[in-house]
Amino acid sequence: MNIPRYWRTERARYRLLGETCRRCGKPIFPPRDVCPHCTEPQQDPRTFAGRGEVYSFSTVHQAPAGYTDCKPYTVALVKLEEGPLVTAQLTDVDNEDVHVGMPVEMVTRKIKEEGDNGVIVYGYKFRRPVRESADRH
């Protein structure tokens, strides 16, 4: 990923920073110039909570260049509780344990490293929600 693009997309990738349309009020992720629902060009920033569920998933065994060190890894379409679908890797999970409908929460993780001297790309991934231990209360 080239450096200017890395910086441009940083807030969306680290914090799920998206938008709310100023006209129709619908949630938008990733942020874009024109509302995909009503074509309004004005939006207000909003951060998504990061909670959602797995809409679909696929475990990649044959990876494209740049991701071969990570295989096998599982990518998913995650339906955020606010509505939008997000494409992201799942993390802290056994590839065999994933199922459609599984609740997940967003975390910030390393996506890839571009060689020894290149950028380390961080971004959102999703894991099972961490529960508080039952005997604490």
Add this chain to the structure above:
Amino acid sequence: MRDVYVVGIGQTEAGEHWDRSLRDLGVDAMLAALQDAGVERADALYVGNMLAGELAAQAHLGTLLADWSGLGNIEAARVEAADASGAAALRMGYLAVASGALDLVLVCGVEKMTDADEESADQAWSYGMDGEYEASQGLSVPAVAGLLMRRYMHEFGVQREAFAPFAVNAHCNGVNNPCAMFRRPISVDAYIGSGMIADPVGMFDVAPLCDGAAAVLLCPGDRADELAAKPVHVRASAVATDRLALHSRADPLSLRAAYMSSQMAYAQAGVGPADIGLFELHDSFSVMAALSLEACGFAQPGHGTDLALDGEIGLRGRIPISTMGGLKARGHPIGATGIYQIVELVKQLRGEAGANQVECSLGMAQSLGGSGATAITHILEA
């Protein structure tokens, strides 16, 4: 708008051409199409290609091929719409002739994948998706199909095995196509036992990326009989697009662009799905074949796989698909694929399909870009 006819076709074998370059392959197909029509000149050339820049460090491909084929100072341009680049080039050629602007238009699709290693080819193929929010997450093109296949299986209660007939049918038809990359049949057992590429997409769910070039010569109605013994009429040409990223669509399992494009094509030709004798669909993945059948009105949502299981997609079935092997067995030389589909459809309509001949006078070809974000449909008539 004038009527447009296909009066010349040409194709190289699809496969691994270690000793032919991108330009060699393009010229081979172009000269073959011109020779088929018995002409030596064309007014314009449109070239469909996706990855010449990324894999061959070669832009300006339309002009290069016009030069390299000896066509002189004609109009030329490369056209790109990811996997639908070939069909997009055909669309440009069609519009040029239909509008009256040009008479003889050569359209060539060409791709050279084997100059790159497999991982680089896979990475370049993923440039057809959203680079900022899909590819950057590690999503590969097979993984996109994996997401669709997994969701399809979940929503419609279908098992993996239900997709086997698409691969089996394609390979069965590839046997009799001398230009197909794979010419051996495969069994359902082989399909079930195959290794995973992007679970649940296995090795026999994915069309092979490869090298190849195909070309067609277009002309207006008043020159069709002069140039071809059996000119084929382009009854419809229609393009629609959907949100590029899979996650941006309201229902990822609904190929909206394919639906809209086919509906417009049916309306232009004044026909419906029941009138289509064969369908060269975009079987880049078996799930895309099922979804294409559904989007184009041949099956209800979730029942594209039933159509295949019931044998209706075979040469003697209700809606033959991949009649010369499809993307799965003939191969997927990405930017060339859309033109291979047209060449194969024309051969069928001319009665030149040999052992794979389907008796029909009206056929449809549809090329999809990315995960169905671009859909380009043509209906041809004998």
